[in-house]
Amino acid sequence: MTLIKTSINRRSFLKATAMAGGGFMLSFSWLGCEPGKKDALTIPKEWFELNGYLKIGENGVVTIMSPNPEIGQNVKTSMPMIVAEELDVDWKNVIVEQAPLNTAIFTRQLAGGSQSIRQSWPGLRTAGATARHMLREAAATTWKVPVDEITTEAGTLFHKASGKSSTYGEMASAAAKIPVPKEVKLKDVKDFKIIGTPRKNVDGFKIVTGQPLYGLDYRKEGMLIAMIAHPPAFGLKLKSIDDSAAKAMPGIKDVFTIKTYQEDYSKHMFDVTAFNELVVVVGNTTWEVMNARKALKLEWEPFGEYTETYAHFMTGAKMPAKIPAGLESTSKHAQVMAELSKKNGKVVRKDGNPEAVFKKAAKVIERSYSAPFLAHNTMEPMNFFADVTADKAELAGPIQTPEYMEKSVAARLGLPLEKVDIKMTRMGGGFGRRLYGHFLVEAGVISQKMKAPIKLIYTREDDMTFGSYRPSYHALYRAALDANSNLIAFHVRAGGIPESPLFANRFPAGAIENYLAEEWSMESNISIGAFRAPRSNFIAGAEQAFLDEVAEAAGKDPIQFRLDLLAKAKSNPVGEKNDYEVDRYAGVLELVKNKSKWGEEMPGVFRGVSAYFCHNSYVAHVIDLAMENGKPRVQKVHCAVDCGIVVNPLAATNLVEGGSVDGIGQSMYSGLTFTDGAPDQKNFDKYRVIRHREAPKSIDVHFVQNDIDPTGLGEPPFPPVIGALANALYKATGKRHYQQPFLGEGITLG
Amino acid sequence: MANFNLKINGKKQQVDVDPTTPVLWVLRDHLNLVGTKFGCGMAMCGACTIHLDGNATRSCVLPVSSIGDMEITTIEGLSENGDHPVQKAWLEIDVPQCGYCQAGQIMSAAALLKSNPKPSDEEIEAAMNGNICRCATYVRIKQAIKTASNNL
Numbered sequence: 001m002t003l004i005k006t007s008i009n010r011r012s013f014l015k016a017t018a019m020a021g022g023g024f025m026l027s028f029s030w031l032g033c034e035p036g037k038k039d040a041l042t043i044p045k046e047w048f049e050l051n052g053y054l055k056i057g058e059n060g061v062v063t064i065m066s067p068n069p070e071i072g073q074n075v076k077t078s079m080p081m082i083v084a085e086e087l088d089v090d091w092k093n094v095i096v097e098q099a100p101l102n103t104a105i106f107t108r109q110l111a112g113g114s115q116s117i118r119q120s121w122p123g124l125r126t127a128g129a130t131a132r133h134m135l136r137e138a139a140a141t142t143w144k145v146p147v148d149e150i151t152t153e154a155g156t157l158f159h160k161a162s163g164k165s166s167t168y169g170e171m172a173s174a175a176a177k178i179p180v181p182k183e184v185k186l187k188d189v190k191d192f193k194i195i196g197t198p199r200k201n202v203d204g205f206k207i208v209t210g211q212p213l214y215g216l217d218y219r220k221e222g223m224l225i226a227m228i229a230h231p232p233a234f235g236l237k238l239k240s241i242d243d244s245a246a247k248a249m250p251g252i253k254d255v256f257t258i259k260t261y262q263e264d265y266s267k268h269m270f271d272v273t274a275f276n277e278l279v280v281v282v283g284n285t286t287w288e289v290m291n292a293r294k295a296l297k298l299e300w301e302p303f304g305e306y307t308e309t310y311a312h313f314m315t316g317a318k319m320p321a322k323i324p325a326g327l328e329s330t331s332k333h334a335q336v337m338a339e340l341s342k343k344n345g346k347v348v349r350k351d352g353n354p355e356a357v358f359k360k361a362a363k364v365i366e367r368s369y370s371a372p373f374l375a376h377n378t379m380e381p382m383n384f385f386a387d388v389t390a391d392k393a394e395l396a397g398p399i400q401t402p403e404y405m406e407k408s409v410a411a412r413l414g415l416p417l418e419k420v421d422i423k424m425t426r427m428g429g430g431f432g433r434r435l436y437g438h439f440l441v442e443a444g445v446i447s448q449k450m451k452a453p454i455k456l457i458y459t460r461e462d463d464m465t466f467g468s469y470r471p472s473y474h475a476l477y478r479a480a481l482d483a484n485s486n487l488i489a490f491h492v493r494a495g496g497i498p499e500s501p502l503f504a505n506r507f508p509a510g511a512i513e514n515y516l517a518e519e520w521s522m523e524s525n526i527s528i529g530a531f532r533a534p535r536s537n538f539i540a541g542a543e544q545a546f547l548d549e550v551a552e553a554a555g556k557d558p559i560q561f562r563l564d565l566l567a568k569a570k571s572n573p574v575g576e577k578n579d580y581e582v583d584r585y586a587g588v589l590e591l592v593k594n595k596s597k598w599g600e601e602m603p604g605v606f607r608g609v610s611a612y613f614c615h616n617s618y619v620a621h622v623i624d625l626a627m628e629n630g631k632p633r634v635q636k637v638h639c640a641v642d643c644g645i646v647v648n649p650l651a652a653t654n655l656v657e658g659g660s661v662d663g664i665g666q667s668m669y670s671g672l673t674f675t676d677g678a679p680d681q682k683n684f685d686k687y688r689v690i691r692h693r694e695a696p697k698s699i700d701v702h703f704v705q706n707d708i709d710p711t712g713l714g715e716p717p718f719p720p721v722i723g724a725l726a727n728a729l730y731k732a733t734g735k736r737h738y739q740q741p742f743l744g745e746g747i748t749l750g
Numbered sequence: 751m752a753n754f755n756l757k758i759n760g761k762k763q764q765v766d767v768d769p770t771t772p773v774l775w776v777l778r779d780h781l782n783l784v785g786t787k788f789g790c791g792m793a794m795c796g797a798c799t800i801h802l803d804g805n806a807t808r809s810c811v812l813p814v815s816s817i818g819d820m821e822i823t824t825i826e827g828l829s830e831n832g833d834h835p836v837q838k839a840w841l842e843i844d845v846p847q848c849g850y851c852q853a854g855q856i857m858s859a860a861a862l863l864k865s866n867p868k869p870s871d872e873e874i875e876a877a878m879n880g881n882i883c884r885c886a887t888y889v890r891i892k893q894a895i896k897t898a899s900n901n902l
Contacts, residue, residue, distance in 0.1 A: 072848025072885050200844045207849035208840045209832040210785020210825030214850060217784040225779070250751070250768070285779045287771045379789050379797055379850040379884045428787070428850025429884050460790040650844050654890065658847055661886035684794035684882065693875040695888035 041095060048172035050134055051180070052105030053083055053127035060155055060169030062089050065099035067106035068116045069400050070203075071430030072658075073714045074651035075116045077202045079124055081648055082117075085194040086128030086187060089155040089168065096202045101402045101422045109424075111400040112435050112530065114615040114712025117647060121709055129184040131175070138174035139166055154193075189645065189707045198650035203426060213426040215397030216457065218385045223453040224253055226446045227289045229279040230466050231300050233677030234526045235327040238277050242297035246281060249295060251288030255281050258445045260438050265411060269310045269319070270404045272468050273438035274527035280446055286457060302327070313404060321498075324523045327677035330372070330472075333497055336522055337474040341368060345493050345518030349504035351574045352514035354480075357489035361480035365553055369477070369542035371740035372671035373497075374470035374531055375681075377689060380428020381463040384443035387453035392419040393444055398427035398434055405437035409444045432530035436468040461682045468529030469672060473501045473538040477546040480514070485554040487512060487565070494539060495520035498528060501535040506613065507585060508547070510578030511569035526674065532662065533715035536614040537722070541667060541740070544610040544723025549736065558609050558727070559593050580613045584642050587704050588620040591640035595702050596622040605635065608727025612720035616711035617643040618704075621660065621724040623696075625732045631750025632732045634664065634696035634725075639717065641701065644708035652713055653701045659717030660699060665690025667722040668749060671741045688741070694749045754814050758783070759827025769815035774798045776814050777824060785825035785853050789882070796881030799854040800824050806861035808880075825853040828860060836860045839898035847885035855881045859895045867902050869895070 044057020054064045064080035064087075080096045101109055108119050132152060139157040140147035143164050151158045155168045168175075206213055231237060243255035260276050261267065279298060283289040305325045309318050358364060384397035393413055399405055402422045410420045427434060443456040458466070473496040480489035490512045494502040500519035509515055531537065551561035563586055570582040589611050592598070598609070604626050611620035622638040637660050646652045669688035673680045681687035726737045729747060737745050756763045758781065765780045772791075777783040777800075786809055789797030793808035800809045801823035828834045836859050846852045855878065862869055862877040869877065874895050883891065 072846075074847065198844075200841065201846055201849075203849065204841050204844065204846060205832060207846045207852050208825075208837040208856060209828075210783075210853045212784050214787075216788060219782070219784075285767075285771075285775065287768060287775045287779070291768075377884060379787070379795070379848065379882065381788070427848060429848045431884070457788075460792075460795075654844065654847060654887065657889055658886045661888060662884075665886060683792055684790050685792060689882055689884065690886060690888075691880075691882060692878040692888050692891070695886065697871070697889075699889050 041093065044169070048176040050131035050172070050175060051127055052102070053124070054087065054131055056168050056172035058169050058172060060167045061093050061095060062087065062155070062168070063095045063097055066096055067099045067109055067120065069109065069111040069402065069424045069427065070098070071111045071400060071427040071434065073111065073116065073655060074201060074648065075111070076426070077199055078117060078648045078651060079120060080202070081194050081199055082121065082124040083128040085192055086125045087132050088152045091194055091199060093155060098424055101406060101424065103403055109403050111430055112432065114617065114714040114716060116712065118616060118709070118711045125186050126184065129186050130180060133181045133184045134175040134178040135168055135171050137178045138171045142171070142174060195645065195647050196649065199648050200650065214380050214428050215385065215425040216380055216383050216428070218396045218425060218455065220385070220387060220453045223385070223455055224282050224284065224450060225286050225289045226280055226282045226443070226454045226456045227293050227459070228442060228456070228462065229281070229293055229296055229298060230275040230462070232465070233300070233327055234274055234674070235302055235325060235677040236300040237303045238279065239299040239301040241279055245295040245297070246292040249288065249292040251284040252292045253282045253284070254450065255279065255292070255296070256449065258442065258449065260441050260445065261412065267308065267310050268404055268408070269313050270401045270435050270437060271310065271408055272436045272527055272529055274525065275466060278442065282446065282450055282454060290459070322523055323525045326525065328524060328526060329675050330673040333472060337370065337472070337495065337497070340495055340520050340522060341474050341476045341493060343520070345495060345520040347516065347518050348502060349509060349515065349517040349575070351509070351512070354489045354491055354514040354516040357514040358478065358480045358491070361488065362483040363481040363553065364478060365481070365550055366476070366478045367546055367549060367738060368474065369545065369738050370474045371472065371538045372673060373472045373526065374666060374670055375464045375467050375672045375687065376429070376431045376433035376531060377464065377687065378427070378429030378431060378433055381460055382434070382439040382458040383456055384440045385453070385455045386443035386447035388413055388444055388448040391415070392421070394421050395440060395444060396423035397425055397440065397443070398430070399424065399437050399440055400427070400430050400434040401437055405440045408437065409441050412441050413444050413448055431532045432534065433468060436529050460684070464672070464682050464687060465679045467672070468527050470531035470534070470537065471496045471499055471528045475501065475539060475542040477542065479546070479550045481554060487550060487554065489514035491516045492543070493518040493520070495522065497522045497526070498524045499535070501539040503535065503539060503579070505577050505579040507569070507580050508565055510573045510575055511565040513574055515574065532659070533614055533719045536612065536715070536719040537663070537666070540610070540612040540614070540719030541722030541726060544612065544720060545726040545736070548608070548723070548727040548730070557599070559589055559598055562589055562611060584618045584704070585611065585613055588618045588640040588642050591702055591704060592620040592622050592638055595640065595700065596638035598622060606632070606728050606731035608724045608729070608731060610720040610723030610727065614719055615715040617641065617713060617716035619716045619720050621721045623721070623724040623728040625728045627732060628750055631748060632729060633750050635698070637696045637699045637721065639699065639701045640704065641713070641717065642704035642706070643711045643713055643716070644706060645710040646703050647710055649703070652703070655713045656701045656717040657699045659713070659715070660721045661690060661695050663718040663721035664696065664725050665694070667725060667740045668694070668742050671744070688743065752815070754817070756814070756817060756822060757819070758822045759824060765814070767814060769813060771814050773800065773809040773812045773814055773817065773822065777809065783824050783826055787850055787853055789851065789854070795851070796858060797851050797854040799857040799881065801857060801861055804861065804864060806858045825857060828856065834860060835898040835901045836863065836894070839894040839901065842897060843890050843894040845887050845890045845894050847887055851881060851883045855883065855891055859891070859898065863895070863899055863902060868899055
């Protein structure tokens with residue numbers, strides 16, 4: 001057992017009791033998550049809050065708060081499961097509620113970086129264990145027996161010697177009066193009953209019956225609809241506006257311009273917006289506002305170069321960003337990227353003497369890889385509800401960074417932080433796009449101006465052309481082989497618009513004596529941001545495709561080639577800092593090798609392999625392709641994952657499947673190109689995303705079994721699958737693919 | 751503006767709207783039936799799929815004036831208690847991730863199974879190809895359709 005200090009919960013307990021005043025009634029919030037009609041629980045008459053994470057009703061029903069935003073990564077089920085485990089309750093008596101934004105109780109209410117489970121693991125366990133301890137103390141006091149003799153099982157307290165027992169519900173009132181323990185014992189992993197078992201999505205019934213869950217579904221009496229018009233191209237700003245026709249249209253309340261952020265405001269990194277000045281149309285209904293917006297006569301003009309400074313969200317370090325003037329085009333980008341990739345970059349890591357070794361090599365392999373900008377295209381477009389009055393602001397909607405955007409909107413509206421309330425709705429996808437909450441601030445500014453509740457809605461076109469896109473990347477790789485086909489030097493030079501995708505200390509760094517990693521970047525006024533495993537989602541595919549070619553040139557099996565390199569990194573690591581654990585990396589490769597029966601002859605099946613480590617989890621893929629009607633079709637994806645303890649295998653498997661298919665789809669089909677600053681794709685007619693017919697026929701997911709504290713899965717399954725796809729396509733067609741999307745290289749999945 | 755008498759989920763509803771208003775926004779803004787989702791506004795993603803006289807139809811490009819006396823069914827009216835075989839299969843397979851597109855997926859799948867209770871894999875792919883899932887739950891969707899087909 002682990003002893004853990006409970007300081008966080010002491011604070012949250014004090015806060016919670018001050019709020020609650022002992023037992024209290026709480027009506028179900030709009031965001032609450034009562035089970036489906038079929039298994040409806042009897043709602044207690046009274047709730048007893050034991051700490052900010054949970055409350056217990058007199059009938060034994062337990063409400064557990066899910067602290068983090070839900071974007072489809074299933075934290076709304078998985079995080080409460082961890083609390084329920086340590087509390088020791090029957091999962092079927094649990095109601096899950098989306099927690100309010102309250103950083104005094106909850107830590108890191110953020111969806112991003114695959115960190116929700118990893119970073120909340122101790123806090124969630126402590127919350128459950130603390131409450132269980134208080135229930136046991138209450139039983140011990142009531143029954144006048146030592147607390148150590150009180151055991152629990154599935155929501156019931158027992159004293160075996162006297163034969164006494166009581167439900168949590170019966171003891172909840174007394175437990176709420178027990179002081180919070182200074183430290184509590186956590187369960188042994190082997191005693192877990194809920195963690196590690198498949199549990200269905202707590203919102204499942206609401207989703208399949210179409211009940212309101214999402215920001216776009218949010219409404220309030222008297223609410224107006226708002227839409228924005230933003231410049232049609234990056235590099236432009238508003239010049240003039242003629243709104244006379246729009247204002248006269250039916251249902252229209254007002255047309256005006258707003259500035260999202262004021263000029264003297266000090267931005268943090270989630271405040272990114274390419275278009276600070278916007279035209280706003282407000283009216284009664286969405287269709288009326290859409291039509292009025294079309295009637296606006298707007299003129300735009302180029303802006304001049306400017307510099308912005310962002311504070312890093314964790315370190316607070318100021319990061320200046322120069323935003324150049326000009327209307328950028330993809331054709332020019334490609335030309336400049338090709339030029340920059342030929343020049344020396346900034347050396348980030350150098351081991352041995354790579355230059356000399358390349359000169360004397362028997363064989364040098366050099367390949368270049370590139371990928372376009374990507375639009376996140378969450379199925380639910382950006383939107384937010386705001387109701388701002390003179391002394392407070394109520395906001396609701398889809399946001400991955402509520403803690404940060406609360407500060408932004410409070411500053412913008414001139415309200416103290418405690419007068420701003422942000423409700424987290426379930427999100428129709430995130431993928432990193434909703435880390436950047438300018439739309440939330442826009443909604444607040446619009447509501448303040450209108451003195452009315454409003455819901456700001458982006459159309460798909462608004463969403464796709466006002467992005468915080470995945471940057472466009474380029475990587476040049478070189479490998480030197482000696483006369484015996486041994487890999488003796490490795491060189492990567494990676495860059496992008498406007499950032500490099502390089503991770504200099506990741507594999508194969510540490511495995512090769514002569515190693516050089518360089519980076520470069522190119523300024524741009526196209527706004528970018530995190531996108532499902534930022535940077536890794538490009539560099540993994542490039543590196544894993546390149547290693548496949550090197551293995552082939554060395555005459556080695558691609559899995560054995562990687563395992564041999566990993567063995568070197570283990571026995572004789574090169575360099576001081578290598579950002580991976582060799583055994584876990586090799587572990588997923590071995591697992592996927594075994595499960596896919598790698599090496600067995602399978603007529604008509606063409607296979608590619610890949611492995612990568614990012615965001616604290618290890619993933620390896622094998623893709624099986626077969627030709628159908630002259631086109632390759634993914635028959636099966638084999639996937640091996642090491643994310644430590646798997647909290648909810650059902651959801652974890654789903655997420656790994658989705659991440660794998662998403663990676664296949666993005667690299668095959670997706671890309672945002674620009675002409676004179678304007679995105680060429682504005683909707684799904686031109687922007688390709690993977691669809692049913694192109695998806696793999698089946699996916700097998702295998703988890704490494706261990707007792708390591710859990711890490712995340714939102715991002716790690718995405719990057720490596722791109723390499724496995726490229727390598728399998730080569731086996732199927734004899735052609736290597738270097739430029740994403742591969743569709744542009746004349747290949748499609750059928 | 752004009753009055754329209756609509757039959758939605760077996761109930762008569764009257765709305766006074768611009769005749770060009772797409773059914774999607776009549777449902778969402780005027781009738782507070784928000785289960786039908788907005789995704790693209792050009793019938794390219796399937797999030798807004800409803801049934802029009804039982805056939806899967808994209809409501810985001812369907813003017814309310816074109817409905818006449820055809821019957822509209824939305825996800826809210828697919829079954830009384832959320833127990834349509836497709837809905838049950840979706841829960842059994844635990845299909846959703848973010849869940850936003852799933853109402854549209856379910857409506858397309860229910861229409862498919864009504865006209866073709868035992869679809870082949872190819873028929874499922876063809877019928878569902880207009881419904882995008884950005885979380886890429888395609889493998890599970892197909893599995894759920896097969897489960898529903900077996901339980902019809």
